[in-house]
Amino acid sequence: xxxxxxxxxxxxxxxxxxxxxxxxxxxxxxxxxxxxxxxxxxxxxxxxxxxxxxxxxxxxxxxxxxxxxxxxxxxxxxxxxxxxxxxxxxxxxxxxxxxxxxxxxxxxxx
Amino acid sequence: xxxxxxxxxxxxxxxxxxxxxxxxxxxxxxxxxxxxxxxxxxxxxxxxxxxxxxxxxxxxxxxxxxxxxxxxxxxxxxxxxxxxxxxxxxxxxxxxxxxxxxxxxxxxxxxx
Numbered sequence: 001x002x003x004x005x006x007x008x009x010x011x012x013x014x015x016x017x018x019x020x021x022x023x024x025x026x027x028x029x030x031x032x033x034x035x036x037x038x039x040x041x042x043x044x045x046x047x048x049x050x051x052x053x054x055x056x057x058x059x060x061x062x063x064x065x066x067x068x069x070x071x072x073x074x075x076x077x078x079x080x081x082x083x084x085x086x087x088x089x090x091x092x093x094x095x096x097x098x099x100x101x102x103x104x105x106x107x108x109x110x
Numbered sequence: 111x112x113x114x115x116x117x118x119x120x121x122x123x124x125x126x127x128x129x130x131x132x133x134x135x136x137x138x139x140x141x142x143x144x145x146x147x148x149x150x151x152x153x154x155x156x157x158x159x160x161x162x163x164x165x166x167x168x169x170x171x172x173x174x175x176x177x178x179x180x181x182x183x184x185x186x187x188x189x190x191x192x193x194x195x196x197x198x199x200x201x202x203x204x205x206x207x208x209x210x211x212x213x214x215x216x217x218x219x220x221x222x
Binding site: 030031033040041042043044045048087089091097098099100101102103 | 145168169210211
């Protein structure tokens with residue numbers, strides 16, 4: 001099975017940088033997703049990491065260490081609209097089912 | 111743009127009623143999924159389908175069934191709704207051979 005752990009809530013200041021961590025234990029591993037979900041809305045895809053290292057997409061970057069079972073999402077130059085829940089999800093090897101963490105609710109304050 | 115739509119944003123039903131939640135995607139995706147999302151529990155997979163008329167149980171299938179008669183449509187059925195099925199239900203689809211799931215807007219179901 002899979003076990004995914006991420007902080008429940010975080011608060012950060014507008015313009016700052018925040019790092020949201022995710023650790024996982026899985027019986028097989030293909031890759032790790034990050035999704036953003038605003039309150040009352042559907043999750044939207046941010047990134048999918050398969051290989052170790054950092055992938056950057058504008059203000060958002062995602063890092064993966066397969067050997068450590070660890071990932072983080074880095075948000076730079078925070079904006080108020082970044083207030084949302086951030087979901088970490090793992091796709092096991094050769095399996096269609098993705099397992100989601102419980103999400104980290106990020107609040108950006110002025 | 112991928113579009114996944116769900117039949118209702120909000121639904122209120124009574125205990126014991128049969129409930130149908132419909133999901134339609136317009137991108138010819140083979141795989142479709144039904145999740146429920148509850149505070150503190152995250153997204154949990156109920157059922158998924160990887161082709162027409164094919165279905166597989168997810169992690170919490172009890173009390174639910176599904177139907178996939180056409181490729182673009184995946185229905186979730188609550189045979190006899192119970193109060194513990196009050197939740198946000200999210201449908202998603204994915205093209206075979208790719209990794210990203212695209213989600214619908216969700217249906218918030220309340221069972222009284």
